[in-house]
Amino acid sequence: MVYAGVDINHISNLDVKQGLFTADFYLWFRYAGDFNDNDITFPNAVKPIVLGKPIITKKTTDGAHLLVYKLHSDFMNDFSLYSYPLDRHKLRIHFHHQKENRNHLIYVPDIEALPFLSQKNDQGGSMIHNIPGWEVKDISYSQQISVNTPSVNNKGTYSVLSTEVEIQRHGRIFLLAKNFFPVVLIIIAWYFIFFHQNTRDLFRLHALLCASLFTLWFQMMYALSLPGQQVIKSILPVLYLAIGVGELTSGAIYLLHRYNKKTDQRERYLLYMGQALYCIVTLGGIFFVLNTVRPLLDS
Numbered sequence: 001m002v003y004a005g006v007d008i009n010h011i012s013n014l015d016v017k018q019g020l021f022t023a024d025f026y027l028w029f030r031y032a033g034d035f036n037d038n039d040i041t042f043p044n045a046v047k048p049i050v051l052g053k054p055i056i057t058k059k060t061t062d063g064a065h066l067l068v069y070k071l072h073s074d075f076m077n078d079f080s081l082y083s084y085p086l087d088r089h090k091l092r093i094h095f096h097h098q099k100e101n102r103n104h105l106i107y108v109p110d111i112e113a114l115p116f117l118s119q120k121n122d123q124g125g126s127m128i129h130n131i132p133g134w135e136v137k138d139i140s141y142s143q144q145i146s147v148n149t150p151s152v153n154n155k156g157t158y159s160v161l162s163t164e165v166e167i168q169r170h171g172r173i174f175l176l177a178k179n180f181f182p183v184v185l186i187i188i189a190w191y192f193i194f195f196h197q198n199t200r201d202l203f204r205l206h207a208l209l210c211a212s213l214f215t216l217w218f219q220m221m222y223a224l225s226l227p228g229q230q231v232i233k234s235i236l237p238v239l240y241l242a243i244g245v246g247e248l249t250s251g252a253i254y255l256l257h258r259y260n261k262k263t264d265q266r267e268r269y270l271l272y273m274g275q276a277l278y279c280i281v282t283l284g285g286i287f288f289v290l291n292t293v294r295p296l297l298d299s
Contacts, residue, residue: 002035002105002106002107003108004028004029004161005026005161006026008024008093008163008165011024013074014131014134016079019078021077021091023072023075027051027069028066028067028068028110030066035065039097039098039099040097041096042075042094043094043095044075044094045073045075045076046076052069054067054068055068077089083296084232085169085176085179085231086176086293087169091164091166093163094160094161094162094163096158102145102157105159106159107143108143134168134169137167138165139166140164140166141163142161143159144160144161144162145159145160146160179231182214182218186211186239190242190243191278211239211242211243231289231292234288234292235285238282238285238286238289242285245277245281246274249274249277
């Protein structure tokens with residue numbers, strides 16, 4: 001059994017599109033007996049990590065060996081943008097021994113060795129530096145099991161020590177409002193078309209075309225820049241339904257003008273019906289979006 005720990009100083013170069021981040025951290029082992037610390041591997045490191053020479057080598061009061069390393073490396077990480085901009089992510093740093101399986105070596109998360117890190121001014125996971133654009137919500141340590149990982153030659157299960165930093169976007173409410181602002185603007189602007197009686201059909205058709213093009217642009221822009229956004233996609237049906245109400249109303253008024261000379265009163269009724277249906281669609285859409293967003297805000 002080997003007690004081990006990771007204390008992160010700083011995380012930088014966070015790239016959710018490429019699935020990469022850079023971590024500067026302390027790694028230590030506390031053990032009794034023999035242990036080859038050079039045979040550990042970090043499966044999600046971009047390049048193999050060489051521990052090098054420990055910055056601290058000493059014996060604890062109970063006679064155990066303590067080795068402390070300071071490392072700086074790039075890591076790969078899976079990022080899901082499903083709930084952008086309310087997404088949360090876990091940055092994971094994990095390692096295991098390359099030769100000794102779980103029958104011979106088990107890593108145990110260690111916090112008792114932190115007081116020995118005298119060269120460190122910010123001891124403890126809660127003192128991690130700020131990540132630009134992100135907030136650190138939690139840091140957890142756990143011992144897990146890996147089965148026949150690609151970096152291991154021997155068969156069997158291996159003890160893995162995992163450190164996870166949970167983060168969420170800074171100012172995510174502002175980002176949500178920023179992303180939804182164009183949608184709200186076009187919904188409000190499109191609503192006013194129902195107040196203009198005796199408006200030429202050509203004007204309504206142009207307005208409808210602009211709204212349709214905007215919706216397609218909005219969908220394509222976000223799909224290309226940040227795919228997999230459930231929050232953003234939840235608003236699109238509202239836009240399409242709102243445009244559909246406009247199409248139905250404009251089409252009915254166009255037919256009315258073409259085949260009936262006495263159109264004023266009937267056009268007014270159609271506009272009233274369009275207003276009511278438009279309000280029902282938009283209010284229902286707002287309720288649907290709020291139900292989609294609320295669990296993400298509460299998490």
